[in-house]
Amino acid sequence: MDRGAADRRPPGGGLDAEVHHRGDRLEERRIRQRPRRSRADRRVRREVADVDAAPARVGHLGEDRQRRLGAVRHAKPSRPHDRGGGRVTAAALSPPPEEEPLEPTFRRVWQPVDLDAVLSGQWAPPTPSVGRRSDGVGLFYAGKVHTLASESEAGKTWLAMSAVVDEIAADNNVVYLDFEDDEGGVVGRLLTLQVGAEAIRRRFHYLRPTEALGSGIHLDDLHMLLRATRPTLAVLDGVTEAMTLHGMDPLSNKDIATFGRILPRRIADAGPAVVCLDHVVKSAEGRGRYALGGVHKLNALDGAAFVLENRKPFGIGLTGRTTVRLAKDRPGQLRKHGLPGKDGLSWFADLVLTSHEERFAEVEVIKPADASSTEFRPTTVMRRVSDALAEHGPMSARQIEAVVTGKAKTIRDAIAILQVEKYITTGSPIGSIRPFEGGADR
Numbered sequence: 001m002d003r004g005a006a007d008r009r010p011p012g013g014g015l016d017a018e019v020h021h022r023g024d025r026l027e028e029r030r031i032r033q034r035p036r037r038s039r040a041d042r043r044v045r046r047e048v049a050d051v052d053a054a055p056a057r058v059g060h061l062g063e064d065r066q067r068r069l070g071a072v073r074h075a076k077p078s079r080p081h082d083r084g085g086g087r088v089t090a091a092a093l094s095p096p097p098e099e100e101p102l103e104p105t106f107r108r109v110w111q112p113v114d115l116d117a118v119l120s121g122q123w124a125p126p127t128p129s130v131g132r133r134s135d136g137v138g139l140f141y142a143g144k145v146h147t148l149a150s151e152s153e154a155g156k157t158w159l160a161m162s163a164v165v166d167e168i169a170a171d172n173n174v175v176y177l178d179f180e181d182d183e184g185g186v187v188g189r190l191l192t193l194q195v196g197a198e199a200i201r202r203r204f205h206y207l208r209p210t211e212a213l214g215s216g217i218h219l220d221d222l223h224m225l226l227r228a229t230r231p232t233l234a235v236l237d238g239v240t241e242a243m244t245l246h247g248m249d250p251l252s253n254k255d256i257a258t259f260g261r262i263l264p265r266r267i268a269d270a271g272p273a274v275v276c277l278d279h280v281v282k283s284a285e286g287r288g289r290y291a292l293g294g295v296h297k298l299n300a301l302d303g304a305a306f307v308l309e310n311r312k313p314f315g316i317g318l319t320g321r322t323t324v325r326l327a328k329d330r331p332g333q334l335r336k337h338g339l340p341g342k343d344g345l346s347w348f349a350d351l352v353l354t355s356h357e358e359r360f361a362e363v364e365v366i367k368p369a370d371a372s373s374t375e376f377r378p379t380t381v382m383r384r385v386s387d388a389l390a391e392h393g394p395m396s397a398r399q400i401e402a403v404v405t406g407k408a409k410t411i412r413d414a415i416a417i418l419q420v421e422k423y424i425t426t427g428s429p430i431g432s433i434r435p436f437e438g439g440a441d442r
Helices: 003-007 014-033 039-053 055-072 156-169 183-192 197-203 217-229 239-245 253-262 264-268 368-373 379-392 397-403 408-420
Strands: 128-132 138-141 145-150 174-178 204-207 233-237 273-279 304-312 319-329 346-357 360-366
Touching (some): 128 156, 138 304, 145 264, 156 174, 156 197, 156 304, 156 346, 174 183, 174 217, 183 204, 197 204, 204 217, 217 264, 233 264, 239 253, 239 273, 253 264, 264 273, 346 368, 379 397, 379 408
Parallel strands (some): 145 304, 174 233, 233 273
Antiparallel strands (some): 128 138, 304 319, 319 346, 346 360
């Protein structure tokens, strides 16, 4: 061996010493090549370290916060470039078991689906179990995406609050993502509905995002919240504003589909019923079944879509009333509980908000039969519709409107009531079953 090589041997000499020296150099190289944690990861882990170092101070954080911090200890560090904000590609979230890290589960979605449960008769269609009408019929499907669409001040937030109250009363957790209002306005509604402060503190988890979800710390926070609380209901208040926050166009079907996968679908995959509050176009005639924006908002839903039409305004000291119409029911378990209507819109319920004073109100979602029993009945127009069908035979709803004199909405209401009371047939064309002998409007 040459002198230069001998001089480079580590102190102590011998083969063992040289092997140890080379091992140390390899270890140093591995340390230098380790990926550095992002600044956000280091900040979160410092918070965990502070809690570990001072266990006496943990109590004031509450059990919910402790669970979230505990989950961080098992979470894999994000890559340095994974920061919150910006547009991201949609990746469906399948929530892992409690003991696993907060990472999306990779699914082989291009492999055939196992059909044994369906073929053996074990599969059953989903049933609406989240929120409820006064007669006990559920409003929303767990793990599905829904929309409530209306003009301003028609009551869509109050309808969502009714479901929130139902879930809190059942001792379930609710997540509320607010892109329009603030905590004072939203929590104030719950207090007005006489929900206790302690119940709100324990079961109502309010978020006010001002940055896009992204793929970094914001996404980690959302994952941890869903895992720690296991909510049965998640409300997204302000879909148009949320899309704008994510740099998307609410009028673009492509952006609507992308946003649906990024946020509503991702949350629904974790188990809760997701309810998106949206706006409708101003014209009632041109509105049909659609919310503001593209038709994809309706096509992409796998739950139910409701359109709200206010009939009596809401206000302090007033009793407001809004018709809740069912525009889409993908699982098919809600429409049978409503009354048939025009353009595929079923009369599913009435939202009634009774304001006794500024800080005391009651909300109720009642079935159409209960609503129609106390509402104006257009008996004169009902008689005209019945007589027209007896004279001309089966006709479509549009033909009936052309033949019968009266406002289009009144004629549609008359048709719906006659169908419910089995005077005329449902579907199209509409035919007479038995004559209606009613008299004048009352």
